[in-house]
Amino acid sequence: MRDKSTEEYFSSKPLYVEDSYLKEFDAQVIKAGPKFVVLDGTAFYPESGGQPSDTGVIQCGDQVVEVHKVMKRGRNIFHYLRGDIPVGASVRGVIDWEPRLYNMRRHSAEHLLTGLFEREGAGPKVYSDLTRLDFKPSDLTEETVRSVEAEFNGIVESDIPIRIYYASRDELEGEEDERKRAFLEKIPRALDRLRMVEIPGHALTFCFGTHVRSTLEIGLLSELELTEGKKGRRSVSFLLK
């Protein structure tokens, strides 16, 4: 039996999965409606897992139409537009690169921080996005936060390549970690081949997001703040330089 991967699951080829640095691409409109299109392939990252959607433009002949939001709905990736483009049109998509790169840096930082805090026994993590990580009640202290900060910055300076590879669902279902099993439950059953993202020696998770190529590109932390919430919950907010 052939493995199904993200590319086969979506009606549009998610070009951002194979190349997170693709800024412009050519495509055909396969579905269209009032102020939206679905393309046969797209480099626009749809809003997912705490990473916001890309913005940019779609060029169709002389027409340049703004893309203000991109969302997955079932098997389709919808581009929401400030204008209309007909089905069958040949178009060129252009991503607003500066915000996308900033999101990739912060999302890769989120992976690294998660790995480091988990190693320090801070977990389990219950939520994270591009600015913060939330943990269940634990004895996470200011001292641990400072030591993670120093370790994080050291790993950034070491310029470690971020590895992306595929693993089968079967290999991952034996996973002990409750949070990872819960995450796996949310992935459509139709997908057998899962994309793993590894910062070797520090963080490993499955993720279909966009990431920078190496830890050096993440950049140093300018802020890592611990806050104590209700019932002993701990939250750590972060900001990159």
Ligand SMILES: [Zn+2]
């Ligand atoms: Zn990721």
